Amino acid sequence: MNSAEIVDRLRARFGDKIGDFDDKAGDPFVYVQPDAIDEVCGHLKNDEALAFDALSNLSGVDHPKTSTIQVVYHLYSYRHRHMIVLKVSANREDPVIRTVAGVWRAANWHEREVFDLLGVRFEGHPDLRRLLMPEDWVGHPLRKDFVEPEEYHGIKTSRESPIHGIKTSHESPTK
Amino acid sequence: MTLFNSMPEMALTTTVDSMINWTRKSSIWYMVFGLACCAIEMMHTGGPRADIDRFGTIPRATPRTSDLIMVSGTLTLKMALRTKLLYDQMPDPKYVISMGSCANCGGLFQLAYSVCDGVDKVIPVDVYVPGCPPRPEALTEGILKLQQKIAEERWLVRRAPGEAHV
DSSP, X not given: OOHHHHHHHHHHHHGGGEEEEEOSSSSOEEEEOTTTHHHHHHHHHHOTTTOXXXXXXXXXXXXXXXXXXXXXXXXXETTXXXXXXXXXXXXXXXXXXXXXXXXXXXXXXXXXXXXXXXXOEEEXXXXXXXXXXXXXXXXXXXXXXXXXXXXXXXXXXXXXXXHHHHHHXXXXXXX | OHHHHHSOTTOOOOOHHHHHHHHHHTTOEEEXXXXXXXXXXXXXXXXXXXXXXXXXXXXXXXXXXOSEEEEESOOBHHHHHHHHHHHHHSOSSOEEEEEHHHHHHOGGGTTSTTBOSOGGGTSOOSEEEOSSSOOHHHHHHHXXXXXXXXXXXXXXXXXXXXXXXX
16 A cells, blocks of 8 residues: 555544645655544554554654744554655644553653654653663754753763863963 | 781782772773664673773672673763763762763764763763774773772871872
8 A cells, every 4th residue: 555545544434634645755644533542553553454553663853933843753663665754733732642552562761752852742652751861861852953961960061172171271381 | 027927928009099909990890871873882892802801890780789880882962861860870989981972972963962971971981992893802901901090098097088099
């Protein structure tokens, strides 16, 4: 089944929960409403004709200009050898998206990573904690407007250039 | 003199400091603390070709029986706190080798938000080994430098309070 047929099948079942479809892209993708993503994914996995048994990737993208954060789902079916990409847009100020951790177990850590680095809250996630950054870290580093803190637990996050030190030590005896 | 005369001809005389330091430098037990690709070179250094075991440098799995910690690889801020914790568990006298550009100054990843720019921001470093990653020969050189440093320490000299070991 090709991407257009998959999207038609989804439209027939979910109606306006399915947004625009772009088949010009390298991997054709379709937009899905944030509150319906778990139902759509559950259907994609459990429908015999679709049978998307693998979540290849789940990632997030920050778009400050349009004030949205997109979460991108790359799905693959080993049984039918077809794939589809889903995109969900959420408001950048308070991004909330339904979790798909109940559909594919792999989504658990992927969603924790997206939460950690972009601050997307996945509603219904069983264990939404930071995955990579320290537990007490402030902010979400992959947001475009993230500013690195001056120090972390007394450790300075910048280092002076050694070339600068060499210059001053060379100049000082002449003074 | 009677004592000296009664010794067998093979006997050597030395100072107590030199004797202590000779034993110490010949059994530097190091904690394996591989963080990134430098760890692969550290494993090579412990392997049969470079074979730092011949200097008495034996890997340990716990900081509590270690004299040396070799920080080999990119140190993240999250790991930096753990490194301090491990260093504090080591018994004195203890030494630190910073292996590779990342542990020295953050290296390639210095501008990254998650990376600690050098292990010397957290614990005091005795020997810096440059390289990305350093070859086993370079790390062996670092061990030999540390042995020199240990051999020059003085233990039986009365020191003023707070004065560091020479």
